[in-house]
Amino acid sequence: MVKGVELINTSKSYDGKIAVDGIDLKIASGSYCCLLGPSGCGKSTTLRMIAGHEEVTSGDIVLNSRNVTDLAPRKRGTAMMFQNYALFPHLSCVDNVAYGLKIAGLNKADRTKEAMEMLDLVNMASFADKRPDQLSGGQQQRIALARALICKPDVVLLDEPLSALDPFLRIQMRKELKQLQSKLGLTFIHVTHSQEEAFALADLAVVMADGVIQQQGHPKSIFEKPASAFVADFIGGHNVLKANTLNDPSPLNGAESFSIRSDKISLAPLDANTEEHHVSIKAEILDVEFQAQFYFVETRLADGQKVMCYIPEDQLPQDLAIPALHVQLSWALDNINPFHPN
Ligand SMILES: Nc1ncnc2c1ncn2[C@@H]1O[C@H](COP(=O)(O)OP(=O)(O)OP(=O)(O)O)[C@@H](O)[C@H]1O
Known part of the structure; x- marks a missing residue:
């Protein structure tokens, strides 16, 4: 050097x-x-x-x-x-x-x-x-x-x-x-x-x-x-989730957990079709907070894990009844960032 x-x-x-x-x-x-x-x-x-x-x-x-x-x-x-x-x-x-x-x-x-x-x-x-x-x-x-x-x-x-x-x-x-x-x-x-x-x-x-x-x-x-x-976790803006959150964990290649950015998650009605090369998972909305450029949506999966989503205003589903509305979270497989055991 x-x-x-x-x-x-x-x-x-x-x-x-x-x-x-x-x-x-x-x-x-x-x-x-x-x-x-x-x-x-x-x-x-x-x-x-x-x-x-x-x-x-x-x-x-x-x-x-x-x-x-x-x-x-x-x-x-x-x-x-x-x-x-x-x-x-x-x-x-x-x-x-x-x-x-x-x-x-x-x-x-x-x-x-x-x-x-x-x-x-x-x-x-x-x-x-x-x-x-x-x-x-x-x-x-x-x-x-x-x-x-x-x-x-x-x-x-x-x-x-x-x-x-x-x-x-x-x-x-x-x-x-x-x-x-x-x-x-x-x-x-x-x-x-x-x-x-x-x-x-x-x-x-x-x-x-x-x-x-x-x-x-x-x-x-x-x-x-x-x-x-x-x-x-420390840098924020990401969710860290357990590998078994995914029904099909094969994209994780043996990782024990993964992160998904809050701004890479979208919300859709429960009956929406899953796009190709995406995963979707059912969640309950706990809170929606207005943050000017986006909404900060706090959700909970069936196993209790919390997932935070940043949703642009125009992509927030209409007539959200809070709390307890169930929605589908989805994200592209490409956005999954796996963490392998040491
Ligand atoms: N003079 C000292 N004597 C004994 N232990 C110390 C001393 N200075 C730091 N430590 C210990 O070393 C570790 C690292 O401390 P350091 O001050 O470098 O952390 P830091 O990341 O800068 O924390 P902070 O953001 O709170 O200042 C801590 O466990 C601290 O208690």
């Missing part, structure tokens, strides 16, 4: 308890990578190991062809942006941003000039003299980002950078993050709980659970073909 970030069989244990379990990961230089997973899956520990804020128990971390496993954080060419931004409350914005250059020994005039350029980059030049407590959450985030960028890192590490913002601002700021990353051509590694955030940002999404990478790839490929029942 020439450029970018590489983790080679990297593990971290705390008092003998494994937090990250021998992960292998290659992040191409200039890409936006999101580490995604439920609480406690090891994503922040992975980020902190890359930053050098956490010692690696075993394995290696290579940044742009340099093995940095034992290097101090400031010698790695990384910069970290924390969840709570960690700005110095008593310093002005420009001094917050210039701080890293002060530590590096740059004189005041030069560091102020560079900090002002950085503030300009994040559209915050007019706030240079304000203190952090005079700024909104989004503005504080821009200052924190400028502070992370000032030492010209190759890799920017962001730990839940949007989680403190309200939903509207979160969407706005995630756009700004992505624009800045692609403008500067830097590698961003961003930790998040949110599948939606990761999918909106990432060139490479890495889904973790129990300290292990469950799946990595472009969000589109993960969404189209989740590798396991866990991934299908």
